[in-house]
Amino acid sequence: MKELIERIKKDGVNLGGGILKVDSFINHEVDAMLMEACGRELAKRFRPVNPTKVLTAEISGIAPALMTAKFLEIPVVFARKSKPVTMPNQVYLTLAPSHTRGIMNDLIVSPECLQPGERVLIIDDFLASGATIFGLERLAQAAGTELVGIGALIEKRFEEGRKKLENLNVPVESLACIISMNDGKIIFDE
Amino acid sequence: MKELIERIKKDGVNLGGGILKVDSFINHEVDAMLMEACGRELAKRFRPVNPTKVLTAEISGIAPALMTAKFLEIPVVFARKSKPVTMPNQVYLTLAPSHTRGIMNDLIVSPECLQPGERVLIIDDFLASGATIFGLERLAQAAGTELVGIGALIEKRFEEGRKKLENLNVPVESLACIISMNDGKIIFDE
Numbered sequence: 001m002k003e004l005i006e007r008i009k010k011d012g013v014n015l016g017g018g019i020l021k022v023d024s025f026i027n028h029e030v031d032a033m034l035m036e037a038c039g040r041e042l043a044k045r046f047r048p049v050n051p052t053k054v055l056t057a058e059i060s061g062i063a064p065a066l067m068t069a070k071f072l073e074i075p076v077v078f079a080r081k082s083k084p085v086t087m088p089n090q091v092y093l094t095l096a097p098s099h100t101r102g103i104m105n106d107l108i109v110s111p112e113c114l115q116p117g118e119r120v121l122i123i124d125d126f127l128a129s130g131a132t133i134f135g136l137e138r139l140a141q142a143a144g145t146e147l148v149g150i151g152a153l154i155e156k157r158f159e160e161g162r163k164k165l166e167n168l169n170v171p172v173e174s175l176a177c178i179i180s181m182n183d184g185k186i187i188f189d190e
Numbered sequence: 191m192k193e194l195i196e197r198i199k200k201d202g203v204n205l206g207g208g209i210l211k212v213d214s215f216i217n218h219e220v221d222a223m224l225m226e227a228c229g230r231e232l233a234k235r236f237r238p239v240n241p242t243k244v245l246t247a248e249i250s251g252i253a254p255a256l257m258t259a260k261f262l263e264i265p266v267v268f269a270r271k272s273k274p275v276t277m278p279n280q281v282y283l284t285l286a287p288s289h290t291r292g293i294m295n296d297l298i299v300s301p302e303c304l305q306p307g308e309r310v311l312i313i314d315d316f317l318a319s320g321a322t323i324f325g326l327e328r329l330a331q332a333a334g335t336e337l338v339g340i341g342a343l344i345e346k347r348f349e350e351g352r353k354k355l356e357n358l359n360v361p362v363e364s365l366a367c368i369i370s371m372n373d374g375k376i377i378f379d380e
Contacts, residue, residue: 021276028277029267029303032244032259054222059268062252069222077219078249086211087218113219 001041001175004153005188007034014181018128018156026125026153027060038175039067042123042151045173046072049148051121053077053114055140057096057107057132064153065123072121077114079107079139088112092142096135107135109143116144127152127174130161137168154178157189191231191365194343195378197224204371208318208346216315216343217250228365229257232313232341235363236262239338241311243267243304245330247286247297247322254343255313262311267304269297269329278302282332286325297325299333306334317342317364320351327358344368347379 013021025031042064054076056065062078069076083091083106092109114120120140122133133150140147147170155162155174158181165172180187203211215221232254244266246255252268259266273281273296282299304310310330312323323340330337337360345352345364348371355362370377 015276019275023274023276023300024302025265027274028270028300029265030256030259031265032256033263035256036260058249059252059270062249063256066220066222066225066253066256069220070226073223075215075219075221080218080249084213084217085209086205086213110213110218112214 001038003034003037004176005190007031008154008176008186012186014184014186016184018159018181020154020156020178020181020186022154026063030063035063035067038064038153039069040071041175042068042173043071046121046149046151046171049121049171050119051148052119053121053145054123055079055109055114055120055136056123057081057136060125061123064125068121068123068151077109079109079136081105081107083108092139094135094138094142096132107132107139109139111143114140114143114145118143118145119148120145121149121151122147123151125153126156127154127161127172128156128159130164133161133165149173156181191228193224193227194366195380197221198344198366198376202376204374204376206374208349208371210344210346210368210371210376212344216253220253225253225257228254228343230261231365232258232363233261236311236339236341236361239311239361240309241338242309243311243335244313245269245299245304245310245326246313247271247326250315251313254315258311258313258341267299269299269326271295271297273298282329284325284328284332286322297322297329299329301333304330304333304335308333308335309338310335311339311341312337313341315343316346317344317351317362318346318349320354323351323355339363346371
């Protein structure tokens, strides 16, 4: 998606070690109009697989997932990293490593929000190693739902998450695909 | 806002102790279309004060703040509860008690995202004791910005946050105002 790629070229910062700083428009400050455009595009790509629910992980997944859900006119569930008092005691919980923090995060979904038979579309900000997305996929599976697609704003293809996700046999889409971040550069697959 | 009040009447659960469970449409599973309608209404109410940036706190503030920002066509910043590696070492940090967890949360904003002279609109899911909103107000003040308004989806007027916020001399708006949760009921100011 040209608009997102141009914005990464303009405001994204390669911090080294494969870390892309996009917190001036995606991760901390969010460009609401750009996010809406991304949601519109992701919704367009996944409408053919008829999702009934979008699933994401707090925190940075919420904005793109919400906008995608809005265009698909379906609800979005965000997996929590800690269990609020309002959640039932019996939950689906899995662990996923945090890419930028070097720790393991809980990913928790209430059974009230994911019902057997639902068609789940996973949306996140990044597709890198795929660890968070695999965590969400395990939750979707535990809840007896059917995974129908995986979408991300930004893919780091050099981390090979996509390759591992191929076994899931669902469409995987990203709006900006980075093939290399070597030598301080950001090279896109355009 | 009638649509939100009706939804709380239908799907909100009074858990006792002043805790309202809304995680089937706001806090965990999010009704994206309802959230868009809430954002449209909040944007309409605050357009006259000309905000240049929406400020909220992760996690549950992100959805209403993003939708409000979209209609105002301005960016949104969400204060983080922990500092990602992509954030500079020098940040604005304050502490705010978590209503439903009984702990203190960090609220962190990068100086890159809040610049002196900006007109800040604070949006959150709940206005209860006002503790999170006061935390955001301290961050806005530390950054040299001007606070121009405070909006929430749901107000618990019996917790008196609004009364304390009056000293800030900015408009305070909520879309659903609850005046009592005694005896398992949810009584609105309609």
